[in-house]
Amino acid sequence: MKLFSDIWKILSTKEYLGYLLQGFGNTLLITLIAALIGLVLGFLVAIIKIFALDNKYLKIPAFICNIYTTVIRGTPVALQLFIMVFAILVIPGFKVTAIILTFGINSGAYVSENIRAGILSIDKGQTEAGRSLGLSSMKTMTKIVLPQAVKNVIPTIGNELIALLKETAIVSMVGSTVGTLTFDLNQATRVINKSISNYLAPSILAGLMYLAIVYLITVFIKIFERRLRASDKH
């Protein structure tokens, strides 16, 4: 019963509810910006790796991209966050940048593999037909291969977005302050816990908020997928 009264207390106290909402907003914002960075980075890396298969000038960039994806996917994101915040971008006022960059760079590595797999899943004959008509590799990619790859890539990118959203819960590990972007949903539960001495109540509320947004993303992607499929009925 104490649990319910505590939950009620949080919801009816402006200060506590404000923490939760602020944290929720920040979690979304960090995720959104990081996801955009990840998408751009991932796309670039995937394209470089694919084109490097038959372009010798891209061998070295592709090698660097391979190191990037191997290292990022082979180490914990928490470690990457520490290194970024306490070793690379140790400039006062740049903590938020460092955090967002970490998640963006991390996400980019996974997204690039998703996009690469999506592109490679398209029959080689499609590329060969495009090239044999005299289209450049770039045109073939943008007009023929990518439009077909998108369908395969969207669901995996959606999963990646959900994973990213949940992963951002570790920002509090590098210290967070109320009022800045570092104050995420997870941190909000801790602050509330300090005041009401009940960890479970704010956690349940935060959990519901995570769950709601994850569910929303899932639904959104399903709709998007269905649209894509309907638009080129095959």
Place this chain on the structure above:
Amino acid sequence: MISIRNIYKNFGNLEVLKGVNCEIKKGEKIVIIGASGSGKSTLLRCMNLLEEPTYGEVWIDGKMMTHVDPYLHPELLEKSKTFQKLLKEQNNHDEVINNIVNNKLLKKMEGKKFHQAKKEFEKENCIDINVGRQKMGMCFQHFNLFNNLTIINNLILAPVELKLMTKDEAIAKASELLKRIGLYDKKDEYPSKLSGGQKQRIAIIRSLCMNPEVMLFDEPTSALDPEMVGEVLNLMKELANSGMTMVVVTHEMGFAREISSRVIFMDGGVIVEEGTPQNVFDNPQNERTKAFLSKVL
């Protein structure tokens, strides 16, 4: 029109083509036959550089699509360091050249003079690979229509993207071809809605929309249900009668005999025998040709 000069193609350690030479003149209908694995597809794909030859050159209309192969040009070899060195030892110009060519003695670095001459030669004779490919239509065993585009967009994509025609011109041309093969009513369908025979005929006219000078076919009917082979072969016969230069890899011997002006028999990565269909089919000279034909005819 197309000149294939001493083409070698290795896949790793596997030597698939071992020195193929072939001149294709305007209007010729060439049929390439041979056992599975003899390198027919690879040769065809080397012609439009879907595979890059390991050695040798491909020329179209007097322009080179591949890189220069120095082993085909003694005047280039003369500029190499290896030549200069060997000349001091052997002192016979022709012997040294032969030695270099036969044993492939060129190294990565052959001196400034050699590389400059090579570059100059390429500058003078090379055309952009995409420009060369525009002159050669290619039809594949599995059609390879663009799955994300409707039939009409399949047909006009390349000519419009390459700015060879305006969209209206391309649509007019595509519509005319579609009407000719009786598939105009399918123009807004996606490829998945078509039968194999229809897909292959669309693939053929997709190439024709580019106004190619030569059409390459790699077993265009071998992925089709038997009842659909005829419609595709008929379109190809029509094309042949219209004067199109064609190179066809096929197992359809009757068709080969009917349309070809020259039959090439390949085995083990080389051209073993070539000649008119009468000569090759009815009076083969080589034992390997005889063995192959006795199996397929």
